[in-house]
Amino acid sequence: MSVSQDRHDRLAVYAELLLSANRRVNLTAARTSAAVWxxxxxxxxxxPYVVEGELVDIGSGGGFPAIPLAIVCGVRVTLIEAIAKKATFLRSALTELGLEGEVLIGRVESIAHESAYRERFATATARAVASAPAVLEFTLPLLRAGGRAVLQRGRMDEAELRAVEAASPMLGGGPPVEQALEGERRLLVIEKRAPTPIRFPRRVGVPQRKPLCFT
Structure with missing residues (x-):
């Protein structure tokens, strides 16, 4: 997508910050400027799928996709990262880039049960941090009604997609909409339609080991 020169310049600063920090901390497999871009x-x-309001990102790592989205869309971001060294970089990047947001160190299974964050956000993003049903269980409890989970995925087999379709209403979500990108990349977009039952997400580690409706 096309962006203004100012936003492009800020994206370039972010790319340099990431490349520099990546020499000391393993933030991303991208080791060259071309790979980062x-x-x-x-x-x-x-x-195009970001809803006006706050955005939360799960397993932020080096900041993709949340920091580029914060720069281009102008949204406040909350970045959830379990590894302290990565969280330190994320805090530094937000400050250097003048972006609004906060970084939470911890597991989303616990954070999503905190009243300060549950049912709060307009958009939730996640790259391929776990199976799609598990990521849905991480993201939907954090979304307010009318919010949107946007999951970046690669190739998905029929069983995984059917599991998402079955799990989504259990978590207060609508039917997943699949948006094809180049190659095998795709986005899964799910609208939050109702409050998530308090039992979700399940305790730390369970969503990955036993994804809802997916064997």
Whole structure:
């Protein structure tokens, strides 16, 4: 997507910050400027689906897709990252780039049960941090009604997609809408339609080991 010169310049600063920090901390497999820009462009495929309001990102790592989206869409971001060294980079990047947001160190299974964050956000994003049903269980409890989960995925087999379709209403979500991108990349977009039952997400580790409706 096309962006203004100012936003492009800020994306360039982010790319340099990431490349520099990546020499000390393993933030991303992208080791060259071209590879980082490829990830930035991939992040911006989410932009058309961002809802006005706050955005939460699960397993933020080096900041994809949340930091590029914060720069381009102007949204406040909350980044959830379990690894302290990565969280330190994310905090520094938000400050250097003048972006509004916060970084939470911890597991989303616990954070999603905190009243300060549950049912709060307009958009929730996640790259391929776990199976799609597990990521849905991470994201939907954090969304307010009318919010939107946008999951960046690669190839998905029929069983995984059917599991998402079955799990979504259990978590307060609508039917998943699949948006094809280049190659095998795709987005799964799910609207939050009703409150998530308090039992979700399940305790730490369970959504990955036993994804809803997926064996």
């Amino acid at each position: 490829e990830h930035i462009e991939d992040s911006l495929t989410v932009a």
